[in-house]
Amino acid sequence: MDYLVETKAAELRQLEVEINAEIERLEAEISAQAAEMRSRVNARERALQADLVRCVAGNPFYDGTFDPTWRTSVVMDLTAAIDAGRFDRLPILADALEEAGCDDYRILTHCRAETHARGCWVVERVLGKVGSAV
Numbered sequence: 001m002d003y004l005v006e007t008k009a010a011e012l013r014q015l016e017v018e019i020n021a022e023i024e025r026l027e028a029e030i031s032a033q034a035a036e037m038r039s040r041v042n043a044r045e046r047a048l049q050a051d052l053v054r055c056v057a058g059n060p061f062y063d064g065t066f067d068p069t070w071r072t073s074v075v076m077d078l079t080a081a082i083d084a085g086r087f088d089r090l091p092i093l094a095d096a097l098e099e100a101g102c103d104d105y106r107i108l109t110h111c112r113a114e115t116h117a118r119g120c121w122v123v124e125r126v127l128g129k130v131g132s133a134v
């Protein structure tokens with residue numbers, strides 16, 4: 001009887017060791033995955049912040065001019081909506097600007113970028129707030 005109890009106790013101790021080892025392995029795996037996810041989130045956040053700075057600040061060396069004939073009613077209506085917060089319409093603005101004769105790839109490419117904010121340099125130019133001279 002004592003032999004049976006000792007054998008079962010030894011099996012339980014071995015099982016406890018194996019379970020604790022598995023728990024440690026899983027905790028290390030979770031910790032590594034969390035660190036990887038934090039790293040990806042931080043990199044994505046930095047990229048988004050850089051996109052926002054580029055959107056608002058534009059290129060300080062940009063020497064293009066905005067032709068007033070590009071300010072068609074469609075362009076101006078879209079720009080008013082965008083200025084009111086409908087940034088999802090910027091790719092449509094790119095199409096409207098192209099139809100109006102705009103061939104400035106910097107303007108068109110920026111309109112088709114994913115990230116925009118209030119103060120977007122293209123919107124400011126369309127509205128004539130900056131760089132509107134021809």
Ligand SMILES: [Zn+2]
Pocket residue numbers: 055056110115116117120121122
């Ligand atoms: Zn923008």
